[in-house]
Amino acid sequence: MDSRTVYCAAVCLDINLTVRLQKFVQLLEFCDSKSPLIVGADSNAHSVLWGCEETNKRGEELEELILCFNLNVANSGGEFTFSTSRANIIIDITLVNFPTSNSLFPQNWRVLSEESFSDHKYFAFELGEFEEETKLTRNLKGVEWQKFTEGMNAAFSSFDESDSIETDVNCFYEVLYEQLDKIAPRKACKPRDGSHWWTPELSSMREELKLLLTYKENPIMASDGAR
DSSP states (O other): OOSSOOEEEEEEOOTTSOSSOHHHHHHHHHHTTTSOEEEEEEOOOOOGGGTOSSOOHHHHHHHHHHHHTTOEEOOOSOOOSEEOSSOEEOOEEEEEOHHHHTTOOEEEEEEOOSOOSSSBOOEEEEEOOOOOOOEEEOOOTTOOHHHHHHHHHHHHTTOOOOSOHHHHHHHHHHHHHHHHHHHSOOEEEOOOSSOTTOOHHHHHHHHHHHHHHHHHHOHHHHHHHHO
């Protein structure tokens, strides 16, 4: 794991309140695309996304929030997480955001048989190890191509063709990389943060989606925010 802070939160989404709890949404916004976030939530919602047989209205609302903030559900399997004499259902879920999915995605998620002395069962998982990806690149700006050409000519001045074209091609690439290493040696560079395919247009569309979801919950508040 790297030195970045990983945020972990336990959230109870009260069945009598909206799934878009203010503090919960603020946490998602704070970590959005920047900091790894792992949320253990009592969702009080049904969705096939986390193993329920059907999706209810509350589940649809939570799915919208998950889509809005590019979250992933780490739940695996179909074992119930909540069990009483009246109902057996999966309502306890683990959510992770993109930075977590990209490096620390929970592995081996499972419901434990250990007695929890609650209607809710324990669940556990292991975090994947974060390994900083190291890429070697060449900076070809300002390269002395004349020196490169001279080096290639010198290397091939005494080149003898073999009976195998494959051998000759391998030899060519070996000389090519050797000369490139002299004028533009490969250096380690850190990968770019976030997703390479994400664009400003998608960010704008996501903000519009957030506003629509807010309007759905509170039209007056959304109208004030859009001014």
